[in-house]
Amino acid sequence: MLKKLYIHNFKSFWHSEFEFGKLNCLIAPNNTGKSNLIEAIEFIDNVLFKLDTEKITFKKNFRFQEDNSLFRAEFEFTNRVLIYKELIDYKCNIIFNISMGELNTIDVDIDGFMKYVDVQEEDKRVGFFDHFRLRSYGEELKYSLLDYEKYDTLLGTKKYSKFHFKYNHSSLNYELESTKNNKNALISLLGMYLDSKDNITRPIEFKHVFSRSSIFQSHYFHSYLMKEKQIMPETSTLDKYGTNLISFISGLDDETIEDISTSLIGEVEQVNGIEISGEAHKRLYFIEDEYKVPLEETSDGAAHFIAIMSAILGNKNSVALMIEEPERHMHMKVLSTIIETMRDDDKQIFFTTHSMEILQELNLDEILFLYRDYDGNTQGKRAKDIHNIKKIMKIYKDDLVEILKIGILDDLNLEEEA
Structure with missing residues (x-):
């Protein structure tokens, strides 16, 4: 870590x-x-x-x-x-x-x-x-x-x-x-x-x-890129935008694929699992009862969810993982599952967000505020170390937008000067 x-x-x-x-x-x-x-x-x-x-x-x-x-x-x-x-x-x-x-x-x-x-x-x-x-x-x-x-x-x-x-x-x-x-x-x-x-x-x-192949792997998944035709060999590394998602999943061991498939149940409506078929041109299907829906025809939320779960559960070779804006296309119920999966995973996890719903799910020691000091340089402070942060979050009901509006990051500048 x-x-x-x-x-x-x-x-x-x-x-x-x-x-x-x-x-x-x-x-x-x-x-x-x-x-x-x-x-x-x-x-x-x-x-x-x-x-x-x-x-x-x-x-x-x-x-x-x-x-x-x-x-x-x-x-x-x-x-x-x-x-x-x-x-x-x-x-x-x-x-x-x-x-x-x-x-x-x-x-x-x-x-x-x-x-x-x-x-x-x-x-x-x-x-x-x-x-x-x-x-x-x-x-x-x-x-x-x-x-x-x-x-x-x-x-x-x-x-x-x-x-x-x-x-x-x-x-x-x-x-x-x-x-x-x-x-x-x-x-x-x-x-x-x-x-x-x-x-x-x-x-x-x-x-x-x-004893790892990398320290850090970052992802910024785009559903429209993942849904494009994928013809590439199996790989042990999921790329930044998820364009090789199918070949990455197909290269995982059966137990991990089963974990990814099971994670969809109860989180993505009507989906009971996934199936990968084909040789040179592999395709990923979402199983909905007796129907098979290909990745390119499924919802953006379902595509984004399986990409995130694949990145977390399938990456055994990195010390830390970054996922940008996991909330895109997602219902809050699904986000709660993703956050718990992040907590349970052996890797250190970083993620960015603009969602106040996610903020409500986090502990103070899991939030890091970034800001510019008066010289224009980037600094960071963990939420648990910010003066009166618990009172502020309670008053504004964990509303990230309002917390930023009141100038909490300006106060951090004052703390740095002191």
Whole structure:
């Protein structure tokens, strides 16, 4: 989970600090930097996972003349991963300090705890471990081993040991503190390649630190795009606008497809589930009693709902997920289901909204107000930290429009000045 984020000299950010929780609803008037925040997190994802910093472009804050843009991203992370012959359980706090501009550097500082057990060769399921350093995590673990429960129980008897890791991505210099017994497992976890003198011989891929394929995946679904003809291979990634929705769903495991299908029951009128058919040209149908209604003929609300549920339930590879304006085409009953699904999911969820109905469904620690300070720079404050916020919301009956009208974000400017 992304806990804290500092952004300096990037688009509308200047010494801007944000704190996030498990579920984060971004509330802001127009042109306050909501889209810029999404872009900033996507930028960090590109820097850390693509690692080709020379080809990554970005925009500095036009109000100031400063060469470098700075990012400080702090993550809190718990995971279990199977790497070749070791089942590793770890929890850690990870800080990335990123400088982009005349000099591109990434510094990493990890404080964590880990424990592991060795996996016997005969317990590996055929097809999952064909080469060194292949990883399995999340729900895949149950299918990677013939008797996962045995190793889960064994791992439960082990105690965590502390470790500390510091690393500079430019120089490849590092410091590693851990127990002697855990060192090799930790080297595998971090994806470190060392020579005979324990020097790193190639840059670390940060996806190994997370055991994920991305930090952040964002979506802004458009029903009319999803309803257009889709001819593309199965994919593990749902694109930003949902244009490959059918191929994404068809590539999921049967259990997840069933979860998505079941989520429609009672939420979308007359729909009892979904069905995907076809080979080269797959089609998605909504089942209404004995009738099959193709995606392109269903309502915009039904299309938007299944896209959102597919993004939440089907994405097993990202740390965090962003969904813009989930309320579009939706009844409030359905929105309540979506919010509860967001809360229950393992991923950290961000979403934007202009709906006062959604605001009524949220806790104060799930709402983040974005605003411009007097210098025009984007700042953020969680609702729970705003003075008298409970009284304000009660007086105005959680009406987001009225809350913004009374100038609550102007008051935030005054707080910043103080």
